[in-house]
Amino acid sequence: MVAESLHLRCLIHGGGNQLDSLGQETGTGVRASGARYVRLSAAPFETAGVTGARVGNCYGRRGSVSGGGGSVASLSMWSVMVLGSAQDGALPQFGARTALDEAARSGAIGRRFSSCLAIVADDGRVLLLDVGLDLKAHEEVLATNQAVRRRVVPVPMDGVVLTHAHVGHYAGLLHLGREALAAEAMPCWVTTKMARFLESEAPWRFVVEQGHLELRAHEPPATFEPWTDLSVSLIPVPHRHEASDTVAISVNGSVLYLPDIDAWDEWPEAEDVIGAHSTAFLDATFWSDAELPHRDMANIKHPFVPDTLERFAHLASTRRLVLTHLNHTNPVCDPASDEHADVLRAGFEVATEGLTIAL
Ligand SMILES: [Zn+2]
């Protein structure tokens, strides 16, 4: 698949030699406010899997993708792995004492980490979708993947794509900074608004300014190729916009990751977009409006699961619809609950950490 020819605006921080690390994302730049802004060339991206692919030095098996020498590459096999299936605060949630929180603490039901998917190639490359507060727990789940075990460096991913600026989706970036991993220019694909947020607000801007995170900004809707054999699309969705916009992420036109949306009625494209994918991970934050009696749930809008089941059940027979981003109050978190059974009866699945699906 040939990606769209896009005039992309990329924010590059650090030395000029980082231009080389961008592979086909090259261009000329000007300096502005301490950051190095580069407008990318208009040349179309290359056909997947052929020449010009950027190949890092960190994969356990070399040669599945050409490193620019002109040899024809074999295409990788990709899978998606669930590293986190909970709403931003995870299960159990800090300071919460619901029956579900206590069941998770006791081990009666499984713990759930902040929402995160890993896109994994059979050669060990890893692209994370969202980097939340539970990044260290995500690493433990990812370590069970056989392809990831073949990596020869300990850093468990080669890039990240973020959906939006709520803590369960980006706060784990701090693990990449000077006080922790001190990553070397980890590629981070985001919307233009999300890039502005990360480069302007402390403490995130320190991670960027110190060269640990390399922002690659796209104005959604946009399609780009992190590597020449992988295509990623950012699809705008309506969601609380305190600090950034919000996108769903489509990978190779096969998997849709949509952890947060305010309401299906506010997104007329919902059925078409979900129906275009063979696997869709969908926002299932709340079962009902009775889950947070001490809070005004109108301020934290999400579709309720029964509505989601009813709307999209007709799609479930021909594709995998996987519920994710479960709040710690959602009865679906308990596999023995009636609500969990209702989900399965409707033809949907419930995401669990470690679930792996081939793309
Ligand atoms: Zn969220």
Ligand SMILES: [Zn+2]
């Ligand atoms: Zn959110």
